[in-house]
Every structure is written in C-alpha cells, then in structure tokens.
Amino acid sequence: MIALHAHKTLRSPSGNINLQLELEIGRGEFISLYGPSGSGKTSTLRMLAGLLKPDRGTITVEGYKWFDSDTGHMTPPQDRKIGYVFQDAALFPHLTVKKNLEFALPRHSDPSIIKELTALTHLDPLMDRLPDTLSGGQKQRVALARAVVQQPDILLLDEPLSALDAETRSTLQDHLLALHKKYDLTTILVTHDIGEIHKLSDRVVKLEDGKVVAHGSPISIFSHHQVSGKFQFTGEILRIDKQELIYVVSILINRDIVRVIASEDEVVNLKKGARVVVATKAFNPIIIPL
Amino acid sequence: MNSLKGHITGMQSEGSLTMVHVDLEGNLPLEVMVIDTPETVNYLRNGREIEVLFKETELILSREAIPNISVHNRIPCRVYRLEEGKILTRIYLNSEAGPMTALLPTTALSTMQLTEGTALTALVKFNEIMLASR
Known part of the structure; x- marks a missing residue:
C-alpha cells in the first residue's frame, strides 16, 4: 500500500499550483493519473520517486515512511525500489542495448533477469545495437526493460508511449501489462490517452489543480452512464x-x-x-x- | 434498444448475484438479475429511479395474456405500427410502461397474424435486462 498525503506549492509560469495530494494505492494496482497539463501528475510521480520534496505531509510505502515532514526524514531516491520511464527513453547513447540493461542491474543480483526480460519484450535481436540505430518504439521497449531490470516494487511511467504511432503503442501496452503482472509491480501511469487507460488500468485517478477530484474504474470515470452489464x-x-x-x-x-x-x-x-x-x-x- | 423507466422495489442477493425487483411505470413488476450487490454499486437501493434496458431482439411476443411459459416478466401492450423488411420486421408497441419495439422474423408476422391494434403480451427474460443509472 502506498499512502500519499503530501502538500507542495509549485511555481509555474502561469502562477502557483497548490498540490494537495490525498491518495492511496493498493499493492499490485495499475493506476492511471489523468488530468489537464499543470494538474500535478508528473509532480506526483516525482514526489514518489524522491526527486521532489513535499512541503509537508507523509509518504508511506508498505508501512515504511519515505517522507515525513514532522521528523524531516526523506528516503533518498536510490533507496526507493522504483523504476521510472519518461517520454524520452534517456538511454546511454554510447552503450549497446545489452550494456544499457546490464548497467541498470543492481549489484549482487541475478543477471538471468535480463534474459527473461529481453525475451518478454522481444529485445533479443536488438541486443548489440546502439540506441541511435533504434526506432522510437524500440527505444521505449529498452527503457521499459531497463526500468524493470532494477527489480522495482513500483513502476512510474510518465507518458512513455505518447510519441509512438498507434500500432507500436498497442504492442508496448501489451508488454507493459505483461511486465506489470509477471513482476507483481505497482504501476502508476501518467497518460492522456483514454483508450490506453481503459486497456491498462484497474483504476483512474483524476487530478485537477493539484487535487484528486475523482477516482474509480475507467468506465465509471469516463462514462456518464452506469450500466449493470458486466x-x-x-x-x-x-x-x-x-x-x-x-x-x-x-x-x-x-x-x-x-x-x-x-x-x-x-x-x-x-x-x-x-x-x-x-x-x-x-x-x-x-x-x-x- | 428499449429503455423503460421504473424504480427498485426490492432485492434478493446471494453471493455476488442480485435479483432486483423493479416496478415499471404503470405498476408493472419486473425481475432483473445482475452480477452486483448493494455493496458493490450505489444504484442498487430500494426506491431508486432506474432505467431498464433491453435489446429489441430480446423481446418475445405472445397473443395470450398470461402465457404458461417460464418467462415471468410480462408487459401488456398493443401494436401501433409495423415496419416490414424482407427477413426482419419491427413491431412498434405501446404499453403503460412506455413505447417499445420488437424485432421478429418476417415469417412470424403471418403466423401470429399481427396487425396494427393487436393486443399482445411482451415478455423478456430476467437475464436479458440491464439496469442503468444516470
């Protein structure tokens, strides 16, 4: 269980945004964060990752305090078991796909996970290629595999598929779901794509002006009609x-x-x-x- | 799609199944089975206004007022228009619960001798009905 009770004032060109997050996420859930630009979606991910310090509140993960403004404690990013994938794959350009994945492998951990992951995401034929020779979809597949090589408990995804064409996006969505299930991940995805939300998420959290304004199953959030048909x-x-x-x-x-x-x-x-x-x-x- | 208005008059739940009793306008009782319970959805409440939905292909028509068959959801109605196609015919019906349409094979039209004004009972099985709440 992730319990996020965090406040943060963000300064932006269009004025201040008061982030007041009250959010609980169950272990193993696939959550989509949805809302207009500037509503606090990326900041939510950054606070969970430890890249943005809340002004006040607590972040508790499986009973451990990752942040507590009362005691001043903040768990550093490297001690949080988190994988993060951005819209830009951000691979090391001078390393092959294989080396990029090996670089992410935590010390003393079993390297067989790389083989397992590359089979799951169909990366085997690309292992000796440099990132510059890969398509956008292939790069994101590597970025996704690299995030999971770190064996995170929580996978944070910030619009990782938004720059891809529909077919590539659909394939990557399948890979995402497979990884989420196989590695028992708790996944939090920022996306604007309602189809993607329906396909992937157990629950949608809708943010507006830094606050959670609604959450529920994709159908209950996006359909004005509640129909009993299962x-x-x-x-x-x-x-x-x-x-x-x-x-x-x-x-x-x-x-x-x-x-x-x-x-x-x-x-x-x-x-x-x-x-x-x-x-x-x-x-x-x-x-x-x- | 047929859409009639009504309100919930009672419910019997067993595990995750609920038999919902709905009274349509004109006090016509209907039984609807859903895979939900009052704990899982907020619209399963006694007295709650609800929409009852079923496809026009799911409607059974009988000339008997109380046909001796296993379908207990019965709505007395009257034909007010027929729209005849080569293989399908749409029957427009008026009832106290509101207007409905039924889609039948055109061959059924002559066997049942349906014409405008014919009084009928419309039947729909408990498992073919959906509930909707706005």
Missing part, C-alpha cells in the same frame, strides 16, 4: 451500415473489430470515430477452450 468494453466506431431494418456497427476494441447489431435510436448520434461503451449481460457470452 461485459463492458470501450471502443471506437469504425463504420455503421444499415441492413434491412437494423444497423450493423463495426467497433474497434483494443485491436479487435467486433460487430454489434443496433437499432436506429442507438446510432442516431454516432459517427465514425466516436468513442462508445459496448455493454451486454454476462449471461450471453459462451466460453470455448482454444
């Missing part, structure tokens, strides 16, 4: 075809296209590209072993 996904309308008296609506859900039968009142306000919730009862789907 089989719920969000997707994007690809096409709407009228056939006989009904409409066949093709919807992209993650990387799969599903087709849903709809009546006119369901499609009347929808256009190609609209984001929608697709919901049905849990009683309808059947399960077939592969």
